[in-house]
Amino acid sequence: MTQEERFSERLRAAAEPDWTAAVTHRFTRELMAGTIAPDIMARYLVQDHRFLDPFLMLLGAAMATSDRFESRLRLARFAGLVAGEENTYFERAFEALGVSPAEREATPDTAATSGFQAIMREAAERRSYAAALSVLTVAEWLYLDWASRAPQPLPGDFVHREWITLHDNPGFRDFVAFLRSELDRVGPEHHALCEDLFRRAVALERAFFEAAYGAEAS
Numbered sequence: 001m002t003q004e005e006r007f008s009e010r011l012r013a014a015a016e017p018d019w020t021a022a023v024t025h026r027f028t029r030e031l032m033a034g035t036i037a038p039d040i041m042a043r044y045l046v047q048d049h050r051f052l053d054p055f056l057m058l059l060g061a062a063m064a065t066s067d068r069f070e071s072r073l074r075l076a077r078f079a080g081l082v083a084g085e086e087n088t089y090f091e092r093a094f095e096a097l098g099v100s101p102a103e104r105e106a107t108p109d110t111a112a113t114s115g116f117q118a119i120m121r122e123a124a125e126r127r128s129y130a131a132a133l134s135v136l137t138v139a140e141w142l143y144l145d146w147a148s149r150a151p152q153p154l155p156g157d158f159v160h161r162e163w164i165t166l167h168d169n170p171g172f173r174d175f176v177a178f179l180r181s182e183l184d185r186v187g188p189e190h191h192a193l194c195e196d197l198f199r200r201a202v203a204l205e206r207a208f209f210e211a212a213y214g215a216e217a218s
């Protein structure tokens with residue numbers, strides 16, 4: 001099978017033009033250049049922190065519905081990583097950006113955040129490994145795609161640099177390769193379901209970046 005024939009790649013291609021618009025979005029370009037305005041970065045991270053709880057729910061659903069013990073172990077190890085390392089990044093970044101807990105609480109969800117939470121819940125509630133994988137793969141692979149485009153040297157500010165290296169490191173790369181190979185393996189039998197979830201998740205990723213700049217994409 002060529003790269004182009006892979007099920008995951010066919011889903012990615014079907015999600016254009018949103019995929020390319022997301023991975024080349026102004027947010028990712030300014031982040032990688034280290035020029036992003038602090039209030040934009042803060043707005044993005046306040047919303048993104050709300051991603052974590054439903055994301056763990058979705059990871060748990062994938063763990064529960066996987067047909068293989070080896071896959072379950074791999075998903076479980078990743079869940080441990082997410083619950084640890086990334087959480088301290090958010091705490092340190094909020095502190096550095098001067099975002100108080102009160103300010104975070106007073107900020108409502110954007111439409112993109114609510115949409116993302118809803119699709120993660122939807123995919124989790126289907127009790128289908130293929131469904132859970134479709135949304136998980138978008139959330140991880142799309143982030144690896146933009147982060148792996150970062151030119152060297154990376155920005156000096158840890159708020160920017162660590163948000164890039166969290167999404168482009170050997171462990172994360174391996175995990176994305178694993179998710180894609182799982183989706184290639186179990187997805188084709190549920191093609192329509194996977195394509196629907198995958199495309200909607202990519203559109204939401206694009207809207208999520210837009211929302212950081214105040215434009216609420218529908």
Ligand SMILES: Cc1ncc(C[n+]2csc(CCO)c2C)c(N)n1
Nearest residue numbers: 048051055082086139140143166208
């Ligand atoms: C809107 C949005 N989409 C995807 C990610 C990427 N992501 C979400 S949870 C997780 C696991 C640990 O990093 C990763 C990579 C994000 N942060 N925000």
